[in-house]
Amino acid sequence: MMLAEMNVSGDLAALLLRFIEQKQLDAPELQKQLCQYPPASRMTFRSWWCYLDQLQALMPKIPIGLELGLAIEPAYLGVLGYLTLSCDTVAEALQRFEHYQRLLHDGETASTRLSQDQFCIHWSSQFGISTQLSDEVLIMGMVKNLRIITGNNDLQPCRVQFVGAQPQGGIDYRRWLDCPVSFEQPELMLCFPLDYLKRPVSHSDPSLKKLLDQQAQALLDVIPRQEVFYQQLQQAIVKVIQSGTPTQEKVASLLKLSSRTLHRRLYEQGLEFRTLLKQTRLQLAKQYLAERKLRLTEIALLLGYSEQSAFTRAFRQWSGETPLQYQRKLSAAGIS
Structure with a gap:
């Protein structure tokens, strides 16, 4: 499977470590594995999926993917997280995300489709299919980041579709995402009302945005184009x-x-x-x-x-x- 050997940001290890600490989980071996990733490092998708599976096994009744997505903060997204915070509008933040998303992961790149009343962020599966847990972190993390940059915790997606089959265990995805959710679809997709694109970013800072743009581009230039x-x-x-x-x-x-x-x-x-x-x-x-x-x-x-x-x-x-x-x-x- 091609995607499994590609890389994702090692900064996500800090997200998992913080989650383990907050939940007071007894996971010394997992913590030891996660501590090997310093800031701005990379880990394979295979390792990332394995760590998520280990966390899910520790908390079998908790939807780990959705919980982790809600725990996303700009610090876990590195330079790109702070760059989106400094943009003027959601549309500009989304444009920066698309341009610099390789700072977060190799492989599938997000692109946006516009319709009369929605914009949809979608990911193809040309390098192979990711795991349901990983997709849940991504989708909920995108929702959480949109709320962070706008300062509005009430923003909700219009619909979500997953590539994988609906997991067993009776998770009420509509309660978590407050929108229609479908499974076994051709591609991973997250849709929001079109007018969200015009929403201002609450921490907009043009000077900082320019500096972070330069830093993000410099980091992007040195990442091997593995894909x-x-x-x-x-x-x-x-x-x-x-x-x-x-x-x-x-x-x-x-x-x-x-x-x-x-x-x-x-x-x-x-x-x-x-x-x-x-x-x-x-x-x-x-x-x-x-x-x-x-x-x-x-x-x-x-x-x-x-x-x-x-x-x-x-x-x-x-x-x-x-x-x-x-x-x-x-x-x-x-x-x-």
Whole structure:
């Protein structure tokens, strides 16, 4: 899984340490692991997910992801946290977040869509799917940060959608987020009323913003672009899928690598071409099905299948349901 080997800000270790302290948890081994991350360091997503799982195991009846999201403060977001606090409006803070989000994590980058009455921040899954706990920290943390920068604790999202299945345990997500929440969706998404973009930031400081902008850019320039190879690989896989029968040799050729070199690089990253191909096809299939602009026969051809029946069989094997069943589920959830 590609995302697992990418990095997230080590500053989040301080969030977990503070949470353990506040809850008076007996977790000496976990604390020892978290103390290895100094400010501005990095940890892998795999480690981050493991730490969240350990915390959840210590408090099985508490929705750890949502609790941690509510505990987010600017200090845990490093320079980017303070930069958003110094902006003039929510729209400007969101623009800075999108530009500098690699300071917080590699991999999926957030982008914003605007409609007549909402703006939606969404994350694709092109590098693999994150865990439900991690997504909950992200979503609730975004809500909390919006409240912090505006000084208004009453701000609420319009809707939230998660990629993962709804967790067992009876968590009342509507009580936590005060909006419709759906699961097993094509992408992680968080939506707010459009007029929130015009809200002023309560601690706006143009002079400080200029200094923090410079500092954030300097930090961004020295972070290794770990995801570049993955992005190029993903793009190459999409191209060979849409041009015919996808093979590792064709992908290697597009990347200007020998098939042997590509195999070695995949092996070094713990990746397998067949798995990447399946993940990419599934992601594209869900995207095409959600858009409803193409017939199933056309989707099958775009995914490199000569017949619709072959695509239907593959989709059922990947997801446990047929393409039509998946579209009906989206319709039932109000997603067009």
